[in-house]
Amino acid sequence: MAExxxxxxxxxxxxxxxIPCKKVLETKHSLAFHDINPLAPVHxxxxxxxxxxxxxxxxxxxxxxxxxxxxxxxxxxxxLMKAEENGYRIIANNGANAHQDVPHLHIHxxxxxxxxxxxxxxxx
Ligand code: AMP
Numbered sequence: 001m002a003e004x005x006x007x008x009x010x011x012x013x014x015x016x017x018x019i020p021c022k023k024v025l026e027t028k029h030s031l032a033f034h035d036i037n038p039l040a041p042v043h044x045x046x047x048x049x050x051x052x053x054x055x056x057x058x059x060x061x062x063x064x065x066x067x068x069x070x071x072x073x074x075x076x077x078x079x080l081m082k083a084e085e086n087g088y089r090i091i092a093n094n095g096a097n098a099h100q101d102v103p104h105l106h107i108h109x110x111x112x113x114x115x116x117x118x119x120x121x122x123x124x
Contacts, residue, residue: 003053004053005051005052005053005057005103005104006103007051009102009103009104010102010104011045011047011102011104011106012051012104014031014033015031015047015049021033021034022034024044024077024080024081025046025073025076025077025080027069027072027073027076028049028065028069029048029049029050029065029066029069029070029073030046030047030048030049030069030070030073031046031047031049031073032044032045032046032047032073032074032076032077032109033045035108039110040110040111040112040113040115041111041112041113042081042083042088042109042110042111042112043108043109043110044077044081044108044109045106045107045108045109046070046073046074046077046106046107046109047104047105047106047107048062048066048069048070048105050062050066051104052104052105053103053104053105054092054094054095054100054103054105055092055094055105056094057105058070058105070107074090074107074109077109078090078109078111081109081111081112083109083111083112086111086112087111088109088110088111088112089108089109089110089111089115089118090107090108090109090110091107091108091110092105092106092107092108093108
């Protein structure tokens with residue numbers, strides 16, 4: 001995983017309009033769109049519009065306005081997807097141990113079915 005933000009990553013290209021996405025919500029500082037390979041009936045990604053590699057960069061460098069917008073966008077996305085009723089999970093994979101594939105911060109909003117335990121215990 002590169003430590004420097006790569007402005008050619010796929011989500012940066014979506015933000016620039018170079019690649020289409022199935023938009024769920026757009027706010028001043030955030031964008032939510034359907035995951036291309038959904039793992040649950042609800043699987044939406046919420047990303048900040050700013051060039052932030054991961055949560056470390058976002059929490060350290062994003063403005064308070066960007067951070068508030070992002071949190072609100074995550075909650076609003078879950079509401080729009082009607083994931084509230086039976087519950088949902090939010091996940092942000094950061095770096096190699098977490099298998100982050102796309103080097104632009106994104107929150108997975110997952111729901112629409114029982115999702116099982118948060119993690120398998122080591123060894124399973
Ligand atoms: P992560 O492993 O947490 O980095 O997750 C990256 C996610 O991005 C995966 O769930 C992919 O299915 C999803 N993804 C990759 N390319 C696209 C795309 N063009 N549009 C929507 N989702 C994508």
